[in-house]
Amino acid sequence: MARERGMAATDPAGGRPQPPPAYRWAVLVIISLAMFGNYYAYDCISPLADVLKTHLCFSDENIGLLNAIYSIPNIFMVLVGGIIVDRIGTRKATFFFGVLCFLGACLTAATSSLAFMAAGRLVFGLGAESLIVAVTTALAKWFRGKELSFAFGINLTIARMGSLAAQMSPTWARPAYEHWQAPLLIAVGFATFCITGPALYWLMENRAERRYALARGGEAEKVVWRDIFKMSPSYWYMVALCVTFYSAIFPFQTFAVKFFMEAHGASRETGGQLLAMLTLFAMIATPLFGLMVDKVGRRALFMMLGSLLLVPVYLMMGYTSLPLLLPMAMMGVAYSLVPAIMWPSVAYIVEQRKLGTANGLMTMIQNIGLAGFNLSVGWANDHWAAGASNPAGYRAGLWIFSSLGLFGLLFAYLLRRSEMRPGGHGLEWPVPHPPGQTAASPSP
Numbered sequence: 001m002a003r004e005r006g007m008a009a010t011d012p013a014g015g016r017p018q019p020p021p022a023y024r025w026a027v028l029v030i031i032s033l034a035m036f037g038n039y040y041a042y043d044c045i046s047p048l049a050d051v052l053k054t055h056l057c058f059s060d061e062n063i064g065l066l067n068a069i070y071s072i073p074n075i076f077m078v079l080v081g082g083i084i085v086d087r088i089g090t091r092k093a094t095f096f097f098g099v100l101c102f103l104g105a106c107l108t109a110a111t112s113s114l115a116f117m118a119a120g121r122l123v124f125g126l127g128a129e130s131l132i133v134a135v136t137t138a139l140a141k142w143f144r145g146k147e148l149s150f151a152f153g154i155n156l157t158i159a160r161m162g163s164l165a166a167q168m169s170p171t172w173a174r175p176a177y178e179h180w181q182a183p184l185l186i187a188v189g190f191a192t193f194c195i196t197g198p199a200l201y202w203l204m205e206n207r208a209e210r211r212y213a214l215a216r217g218g219e220a221e222k223v224v225w226r227d228i229f230k231m232s233p234s235y236w237y238m239v240a241l242c243v244t245f246y247s248a249i250f251p252f253q254t255f256a257v258k259f260f261m262e263a264h265g266a267s268r269e270t271g272g273q274l275l276a277m278l279t280l281f282a283m284i285a286t287p288l289f290g291l292m293v294d295k296v297g298r299r300a301l302f303m304m305l306g307s308l309l310l311v312p313v314y315l316m317m318g319y320t321s322l323p324l325l326l327p328m329a330m331m332g333v334a335y336s337l338v339p340a341i342m343w344p345s346v347a348y349i350v351e352q353r354k355l356g357t358a359n360g361l362m363t364m365i366q367n368i369g370l371a372g373f374n375l376s377v378g379w380a381n382d383h384w385a386a387g388a389s390n391p392a393g394y395r396a397g398l399w400i401f402s403s404l405g406l407f408g409l410l411f412a413y414l415l416r417r418s419e420m421r422p423g424g425h426g427l428e429w430p431v432p433h434p435p436g437q438t439a440a441s442p443s444p
Helices: 021-043 046-056 060-071 074-088 090-110 114-143 148-167 174-178 181-191 193-211 233-264 268-296 299-319 325-349 352-383 391-419
Strands: none
Touching (some): 021 090, 046 148, 060 114, 060 352, 074 114, 074 352, 114 148, 114 193, 114 325, 114 352, 148 268, 233 325
8 A cells, every 4th residue: 555645546446546645534523513513413411411410300310310221222233334335335324323413312301201211322323333433434534554553542532522611611610500401402403413413424525526536335235143253352352441431431431520529529520520531641642652553553452451551440439538530540541542453453353343232232232231330339329228318328339330340351352362362453563454364462
C-alpha cells in the first residue's frame, strides 16, 4: 500500500486514487458528531440523579433502571444492528440509528412518569449502541491499515466531549437543575447531532465513492450464524474483557455524583466536575494512547495494565480519605487506555465483511453486563441503605466494581497469552497482519 504524503495514493486496481488524508479526517470529525450527541444524551442521567430522587421520589433502583433499560434491549438488538450495518452499509445505518437516538431522548424528557421515561431510554438505547457499532465499522472502513487506533482515539475524544458537557452541566447550566425536566430538554437539543452528523457523513461518503477507491457499503455477504461461534479465542477474550471493563465504569458513573455528594460531602457541581475530570482525562489521553500502540504494539499488555489500575480505585474511594482526584485520575488512565486499544483491535482479528456483526455481538454481550450491574448496584445501594446518613452502604457496590477490575485483568492476560502463540493475529506487533494470515508474535 502506498504511503500517504499529503496527497491521495493511487489504487492500482481501479485507477482511482485513495481518499486524501484531509478527506478521511474530515469524515471522522463529521461522523463523530453523532457520537457527541449520543454520549451527552446517555450521560445526562447521572448529574440529575439526586434531583430525580428529590422531585420525583425515585429510588436508586429506579435511577439504575433508567440506564439498565438502555442496555436491556441491546442484549438482542445490537447484534441485529451489527448485521444491519453489514447488510445496508454504514451510511443508511448511522442515519437510521441516529433518528432512534433523537426520538428516545424526546420521549425521556416528555413526562415525569417512570414508565414513560424508561420507555424513552429504551428507544434511545435501541439506537445508541447500534449507532456506535455503525460508527466503529465506518472508521475501520476508512482507516484500517493506516492510523486506526489513533483515529478511534480522536473519535472517542469527540464523543466524550458530549459526556464532558453533560457531566459539567450542573455548572454551566446550573439554573436548569431547579427542575427535573430542563436538563433532559437540553439533552434533546444535543441529540439532534445524532441526525445531522450521519446526514453529512452520508453526503461525504456518496461523494467519495464517485471520486475515490473506497469499498461500497451494503455489499457484505449473507451472515452465516454458525460463523459467529467460529470466532477466534482472541475475539472471545476481547469480548469478556469488554464486558468486565465497561461494567466497572458505566454503572459507577450512574451513581457517581450522588455517591460523591452523600459519601464525601461534595456539592453537585463538584461531583459533576470530578466525574467530568474522568472524561476530560480520557479525551486527551485516548488518542495519545492510540498513537502509541500504533507505533509500539503490545496491545494486550497495555490492556492488562489498564484493567489492573481499576482494581484499587473503588476501594480507595470507599475506605480511605484520600482526595478523590487520585482514584479518579487512575480511573481516567484506565478509561483512556483500554478503549483506545480494544475496539480497533477487533478490526484486526475479524474480517472486514463480518466486522459489523462482530462489533454488534461484542456490544450485545457488553450490554448484558451493563444492564445487570446497573440493576444490581442500584439494588445493593438500596439494600444497604446507602445515603448521606450511611455512606458505608455504598461499599458493597464498590466491591462489585473492584472485582470486575480483577476479572478484566484475567481476560486481558488470557488474550495476551493467546496472541503470543502461533496463529495469533499479531496484536503485540505495531502493525497487526490481516485476519486469516499468521505471523510469529514478538518475544514476551
